[in-house]
Every structure is written in structure tokens, then in C-alpha cells.
Amino acid sequence: MVTPVQAALAAWMADGVAQYHAALASGVAPEQARLFLPANAQYTTWYWTASLFAVLHFWALRQGEAAQWEVQQYATVVGQAVHAHFPETWAVAGGPESAETAT
Numbered sequence: 001m002v003t004p005v006q007a008a009l010a011a012w013m014a015d016g017v018a019q020y021h022a023a024l025a026s027g028v029a030p031e032q033a034r035l036f037l038p039a040n041a042q043y044t045t046w047y048w049t050a051s052l053f054a055v056l057h058f059w060a061l062r063q064g065e066a067a068q069w070e071v072q073q074y075a076t077v078v079g080q081a082v083h084a085h086f087p088e089t090w091a092v093a094g095g096p097e098s099a100e101t102a103t
Contacts, residue, residue, distance in 0.1 A: 056093050
């Protein structure tokens with residue numbers, strides 16, 4: 001027997017899948033359309049470990065216009081953190097002089 005909660009959850013999940021397919025059909029990027037899927041509409045927290053060289057490489061690749069807008073925004077924040085914590089390395093790496101323009 002299906003409970004009212006189970007029925008509501010199944011309907012919610014089916015609606016999310018339908019919205020996902022509609023978003024794809026209208027040209028929304030798959031990584032953004034996935035937000036309609038219930039399992040993927042959650043924030044994730046993680047701990048990131050990397051060498052400073054790798055972080056600067058990420059910044060250099062992802063701050064350009066070819067990167068997706070959301071990734072550019074993330075790269076900006078990464079650049080600001082590197083600038084704040086490692087200003088000499090940031091200067092040598094060729095990052096902008098101002099943390100506000102770390103894009």
C-alpha cells in the first residue's frame with residue numbers, strides 16, 4: 001500500500017524529471033537542467049586539497065570567457081582567496097593586482 005507521503009514524493013520526483021526534460025528541450029545546459037532532479041538539487045560541501053600551482057592553473061583556465069559563467073564566478077572567488085593568502089605568489093603568477101578584479 002502506498003502512503004500519501006510516498007505518493008506525493010513519487011509525484012514530486014516525476015514532475016522534476018519532466019521539468020528536466022523540458023529544460024533540456026528548451027536548450028538549458030544539462031548541468032543546470034539537473035537542478036530539477038530531486039537528488040541533484042542539494043548543496044554540497046567539500047574539503048579541497050591541491051597544490052598552489054594546481055589552484056593557479058584552475059584559476060587561469062576557468063576565469064576566461066570560454067568557461068561557463070558559474071565556473072567563472074567560482075574562479076573569481078578562488079583568485080580572491082589566493083590573492084589574499086599568497087599575494088607574492090599571486091603577483092608572480094600574473095594575477096590582477098586587486099582582489100576585486102581577480103577574474
